[in-house]
Amino acid sequence: MTFLRRSLTALTPWALLAAGLLFAACATAGRAEPLRRLTPAEMEDRVRGGWAGQMIGVAYGAPTEFRYLGRTIDGDIPWKPEQLENTLHQDDLYVEMTFAEVMDRIGLDATTQQYGEAFRDSKYQLWHANAAARRLLQAGVPAPWSGHPKYNLHANDIDFQIESDFIGLMTPGLPREASRYCDRVGRVMNYGDGLYGGTFVTAMYSAAYFERDPRRVVEQGLAALPPQSGYARIIRDVLAWHQDEPKDWRLTWQKVQARWDRDDSCSGGALQPFNIDARLNGAYIAVGLLYGGGDFARTLEITARCGQDSDCNPSSAAGVLGVMLGYERIPPKWKAGLPVLAGKKFDYTSYSFNDIVRSTLARARQVVTRAGGTWSETEITVPAQSPRPPKLEQWSMGTPLRIIPAAGADWSWRGDWTNRTGKIEYRTPLEGKVATTPGQEGTLTFEGTGIALVGPHAANGGRAEVYLDGKKAGLADFYIPKDTTDDSLWHVSGLKPGRHTLRLVTTTEADTRSTGRECYLLGAIIFGKE
Numbered sequence: 001m002t003f004l005r006r007s008l009t010a011l012t013p014w015a016l017l018a019a020g021l022l023f024a025a026c027a028t029a030g031r032a033e034p035l036r037r038l039t040p041a042e043m044e045d046r047v048r049g050g051w052a053g054q055m056i057g058v059a060y061g062a063p064t065e066f067r068y069l070g071r072t073i074d075g076d077i078p079w080k081p082e083q084l085e086n087t088l089h090q091d092d093l094y095v096e097m098t099f100a101e102v103m104d105r106i107g108l109d110a111t112t113q114q115y116g117e118a119f120r121d122s123k124y125q126l127w128h129a130n131a132a133a134r135r136l137l138q139a140g141v142p143a144p145w146s147g148h149p150k151y152n153l154h155a156n157d158i159d160f161q162i163e164s165d166f167i168g169l170m171t172p173g174l175p176r177e178a179s180r181y182c183d184r185v186g187r188v189m190n191y192g193d194g195l196y197g198g199t200f201v202t203a204m205y206s207a208a209y210f211e212r213d214p215r216r217v218v219e220q221g222l223a224a225l226p227p228q229s230g231y232a233r234i235i236r237d238v239l240a241w242h243q244d245e246p247k248d249w250r251l252t253w254q255k256v257q258a259r260w261d262r263d264d265s266c267s268g269g270a271l272q273p274f275n276i277d278a279r280l281n282g283a284y285i286a287v288g289l290l291y292g293g294g295d296f297a298r299t300l301e302i303t304a305r306c307g308q309d310s311d312c313n314p315s316s317a318a319g320v321l322g323v324m325l326g327y328e329r330i331p332p333k334w335k336a337g338l339p340v341l342a343g344k345k346f347d348y349t350s351y352s353f354n355d356i357v358r359s360t361l362a363r364a365r366q367v368v369t370r371a372g373g374t375w376s377e378t379e380i381t382v383p384a385q386s387p388r389p390p391k392l393e394q395w396s397m398g399t400p401l402r403i404i405p406a407a408g409a410d411w412s413w414r415g416d417w418t419n420r421t422g423k424i425e426y427r428t429p430l431e432g433k434v435a436t437t438p439g440q441e442g443t444l445t446f447e448g449t450g451i452a453l454v455g456p457h458a459a460n461g462g463r464a465e466v467y468l469d470g471k472k473a474g475l476a477d478f479y480i481p482k483d484t485t486d487d488s489l490w491h492v493s494g495l496k497p498g499r500h501t502l503r504l505v506t507t508t509e510a511d512t513r514s515t516g517r518e519c520y521l522l523g524a525i526i527f528g529k530e
Contacts, residue, residue: 035373035381036173036210043172043380045326046209047360050169051353053322054315055087056334061304061311062086068307069273069426070261072253077304081337089347091124092315096163097349097356098122099185104359108181108366116143116188124348125483128266128276129154130163132486133189135457139477139511144187149395152189153452153488154266156395158278160186161197162312165319166356168205170363172380174371175224175387178202183390190278192395196231197278199224201285201316203387208323210382214289214299215239217320221286224387229394234260234279235286242290249291249302256283263530265397267454267487268425270525274308281309288317296321296331397450397493398527404444405523406455407431415440415506422456422522424487432522435506436462442504442521450527451502452491457484460516466490467503476504478519479511489521497529 038046060083064073087093102110102118120137132154133146141151149155164182171178179199186195203224207217218239225232237259241252260283264275275281288303299321303314322330342353351359365375373382404410407419408431417433417440424430432455433442453466453476461478476490506519 034384036384038172038209038380038382040375040377040380042326043364044357044361045328046172046323047169047364048327048357049322049325049330050165050205050208050319051322051357051360052327052330052335052338053318053320054093054165055084055338055353056322056330057300057303057313057315057318058090058092058311059083059087060300060318061314062090064304064307065309065311066274066426068310069275070257070307072250072307073305073310077301079333084337084341087346088341088344090311091126091130092162092312094124094346094348095122095126095130096166097346097351099163100166100351100356100359100363101349103363108363108370110184112143112184112187115185116146119143119188122348123483125485127485128268129157129159129189129194131484132488133159135480135484135486138481147187147189147191147194149191149493152191153397153491154189154194154486155191156194156278157190157266157276158194158197158281158309158312160188160190160194161201161278161282162309162316164198164202165205165316166360167198168202168208168320169323169360171202171206171367172209172364173206173382174367174385175203175206175220176385177367177371178206179224179388179390192393193229193231194278195393196225196229197282199390200231200235200282201320204289204320205323208320212294212324214292214294214321214324215242217324218286218289220387224389226389226392228392231279231282234283238283238286238290242287249287252287252291253284253306256280256287263396263399265400265452265527267452267525268427270400270452271403272427274426276309281313284308284313285317288314289320292317292321294321294324296325296334300334395493396530397452397491398448399530401448401526401528403427403430403454403523403525404446405430406433406442406521408523410444410446412443413441414443417442420520422520424454424456424522430522432520434518434520436516436518438506438508438517440506440519443501444524445499445501446524446526447499448526448528449495449497450491450493451495451500452525452527453489453504453521453523454487454525455489455520455522457486457489458518458520459514460518461514462506462510462517462519464504464506464519467505468492469500476519477511479514481513487522493527
């Protein structure tokens with residue numbers, strides 16, 4: 001018996017296990033990871049399937065978007081091939097093409113600032129984190145601060161999640177590359193779990209090129225997330241509940257609602273059934289993929305029936321599944337209306353369906369070869385690459401406690417203020433206050449750890465200084481550029497629990513593009529500790 005064998009016989013069972021793992025690690029340490037292979041034809045079929053899936057998903061769900069809040073869609077969801085024409089006008093598609101165009105024009109090394117500059121100059125209509133980011137960019141707040149929660153109340157919203165697909169499509173089997181591009185692009189409008197929404201989706205796209213089991217694809221998406229993040233926790237929940245109850249998607253949906261459909265800090269969603277949080281809607285994507293089981297129609301149907309953003313979510317789910325299946329295996333019923341559109345341009349872009357497929361393939365070729373793979377006329381080789389989670393970052397306004405209407409008794413007003421009733425998205429109308437001259441003041445004393453001032457920005461908006469507990473805390477800007485919808489005027493989080501006093505004072509200042517000095521406040525959302 002050698003010295004090594006004599007030593008091993010004296011080890012405990014746990015030590016033997018550790019020794020075995022060590023020997024296995026040593027044996028494989030020098031072994032190169034296997035290459036994955038595709039033909040160029042297979043690659044094009046999967047890219048085409050991914051873009052077609054996005055288009056089909058958003059067209060299928062568009063008639064139900066945000067009509068089912070905190071409840072499932074139980075009636076029929078009709079489908080006609082003609083619905084696909086609507087995809088040429090959908091922000092789910094043309095916004096992400098803004099960032100694809102930056103890559104095509106500047107190169108893969110384009111910076112967050114360069115993506116921000118292109119987004120700043122865009123002309124399409126925007127909402128939520130996108131709208132807040134473009135408003136901030138045009139006001140001189142550069143990326144990545146345009147997506148940071150210090151300035152952007154919508155940092156955890158769904159926006160980058162629905163605009164990240166193009167990154168996953170150009171990073172076949174390369175989730176680390178996808179994560180790097182997400183970090184550059186997604187910070188234009190999101191942060192933390194809002195950013196991780198894109199990381200999750202792109203990692204699933206990357207996995208879909210070589211995985212045929214939807215559960216494995218979702219697991220690969222999860223592996224790309226910081227394990228302690230809220231986003232990772234909700235996806236782990238969905239995977240566990242699916243394993244416990246693999247046939248009943250509605251039971252899993254109910255569990256998602258009970259645990260996660262709350263504490264939305266968005267100005268339109270706080271204390272309301274409306275929820276545009278990236279995590280919740282990302283869970284619906286996972287539910288659709290898991291319970292759809294690789295069936296295209298069932299994946300579409302389940303994802304849409306989860307409600308809330310019921311066109312964006314099936315767009316992402318069908319995009320991922322479109323890569324898994326490839327364009328040729330998408331059932332003809334769903335793509336019948338696509339050939340007639342294939343050469344038409346998406347709004348605000350220079351891309352048609354055929355163009356964006358070619359553009360994606362060209363970028364994918366660069367990504368693959370940079371990562372150590374090869375791309376020839378007959379074969380594409382992709383080095384094996386496991387997901388690597390980014391550094392954890394989390395942010396929350398806290399738990400929304402109540403909304404205090406500006407015309408309510410909690411506020412006190414000095415100067416020339418008038419009452420005006422208004423509404424924020426799906427929220428019930430609020431009685432607000434309006435001033436059009438400088439020096440008008442409003443004061444609110446509240447108990448909480450955070451506060452968000454909300455009201456409709458406008459082309460004639462002015463500005464008001466904000467004081468918190470006697471110290472100047474910032475500026476509420478009531479101006480907003482054309483085709484931009486945002487109701488978050490100013491916010492702060494992380495206050496010490498207890499009593500605070502906020503004072504608002506209108507100024508003579510306004511954005512140089514504003515046509516007036518109107519300050520229209522609907523109220524304040526008060527937040528407490530989570």
